[in-house]
Amino acid sequence: MEAEEFLRRLDAGIPPLTLLIGGEHFYIEKIRKKIREKWLGDEAEKDIAVLPSEPAAQKFSLLLSGSSFFSTRTLIEVRQSRLLSTAKQVSDEEAGAYLAMFKTIPEHCRIVIQSEKADARLKFYKAASALGQVVECALLEPGKKGDFNKLKNWLTRAAADYGSRWESDALSFVTDGLSMLQEVSLAQLAQEIEKMSLYAGAGKSWSRKDAEIVFSDFTGLSGFVLIRALAEADALKALDILRETTARGVYLPKTLGLIALQLRRLLAVKSILERGGGRSDVIAEAGIRPYFADETIGQCRKIPKDKIKNALAGISAIAREAPFGGRGIAHLEEIIVEFCR
Numbered sequence: 001m002e003a004e005e006f007l008r009r010l011d012a013g014i015p016p017l018t019l020l021i022g023g024e025h026f027y028i029e030k031i032r033k034k035i036r037e038k039w040l041g042d043e044a045e046k047d048i049a050v051l052p053s054e055p056a057a058q059k060f061s062l063l064l065s066g067s068s069f070f071s072t073r074t075l076i077e078v079r080q081s082r083l084l085s086t087a088k089q090v091s092d093e094e095a096g097a098y099l100a101m102f103k104t105i106p107e108h109c110r111i112v113i114q115s116e117k118a119d120a121r122l123k124f125y126k127a128a129s130a131l132g133q134v135v136e137c138a139l140l141e142p143g144k145k146g147d148f149n150k151l152k153n154w155l156t157r158a159a160a161d162y163g164s165r166w167e168s169d170a171l172s173f174v175t176d177g178l179s180m181l182q183e184v185s186l187a188q189l190a191q192e193i194e195k196m197s198l199y200a201g202a203g204k205s206w207s208r209k210d211a212e213i214v215f216s217d218f219t220g221l222s223g224f225v226l227i228r229a230l231a232e233a234d235a236l237k238a239l240d241i242l243r244e245t246t247a248r249g250v251y252l253p254k255t256l257g258l259i260a261l262q263l264r265r266l267l268a269v270k271s272i273l274e275r276g277g278g279r280s281d282v283i284a285e286a287g288i289r290p291y292f293a294d295e296t297i298g299q300c301r302k303i304p305k306d307k308i309k310n311a312l313a314g315i316s317a318i319a320r321e322a323p324f325g326g327r328g329i330a331h332l333e334e335i336i337v338e339f340c341r
Contacts, residue, residue, distance in 0.1 A: 003027035006135045007034060014039050016105040017132025019084070023116040024137045026186035031135065032077065032112065039075055039110050047074045053082045054090075054113075057097035064101060064109060074109040083124055084115035095124040102131045140186065142179040143287070151175055154186060158193045163203040170211040176289035177215070227262040230311075231299035235340035239333060252328050253319065259332075260315050263308050269300045270308070311339050 140147040152175045178184050200210040229238035268286040288296050314335040
């Protein structure tokens with residue numbers, strides 16, 4: 001079951017066993033909070049146990065049976081499951097003992113187990129899934145059509161929570177830019193939405209200009225905006241974007257990857273244009289979203305192929321040097337300055 005649907009269903013009741021699978025902490029925290037509120041509420045006698053992982057089966061059994069003497073309702077949260085891990089960390093005997101406990105969870109108790117990378121092939125996973133409710137909390141992959149639509153709907157709802165709305169070109173700028181990422185964290189996006197509400201104002205329409213100022217600082221869009229600055233030969237702006245990205249603690253390999261991804265896309269578009277292809281070919285073959293197609297084509301016509309290739313070669317050199325120290329950001333700054341000449 002997907003997280004949004006599960007959150008709605010919690011109003012009807014909380015299953016004895018909930019398995020939160022994935023790394024999207026935006027939903028994980030919302031689910032934890034709602035379960036705590038609905039299950040524990042204002043009970044005078046309540047108990048909550050937060051465990052880093054599952055203890056030995058015997059200890060967990062004592063936790064289940066002993067809690068009823070001290071509280072009317074108990075909640076047990078396991079933050080990172082050993083039992084569901086992709087690496088086998090428990091014996092078949094221990095897994096069997098846990099399954100036996102999950103079949104007889106006391107009425108006064110609810111259990112929530114989290115695993116960012118669960119192995120669905122495990123016998124334990126399959127058996128536990130049949131006994132409890134599996135909730136998918138995976139990070140979105142905006143490049144996929146289904147996840148792209150989910151992202152767009154989420155952003156629309158997030159703005160509405162502040163009494164605001166996106167202007168159509170602003171929403172397209174953000175969603176199409178994020179679609180270039182392999183994954184996107186809603187927990188991080190929620191922080192950007194809060195910044196937007198402070199910058200553009202709650203209860204207001206959010207414009208493309210607002211989105212560029214606020215969201216260009218977001219890791220996923222910084223690569224695209226930096227390439228735009230390079231296409232305009234604006235070295236100062238490109239260096240500012242790079243420094244802002246570094247100041248936010250984005251690791252050098254990730255920054256290099258974002259820039260290299262955009263440069264490789266420019267090369268792909270150039271090849272399509274050189275053989276006589278048009279806008280529709282660029283969209284279909286190069287993975288460029290329609291909203292950015294015209295701008296990307298314009299960039300390709302401004303930037304010589306040799307400049308793109310030289311920049312990519314320089315980025316590859318930085319990546320090779322990184323494990324041995326190298327000059328890192330200083331070297332990348334030199335590549336940017338040279339590109340803009």
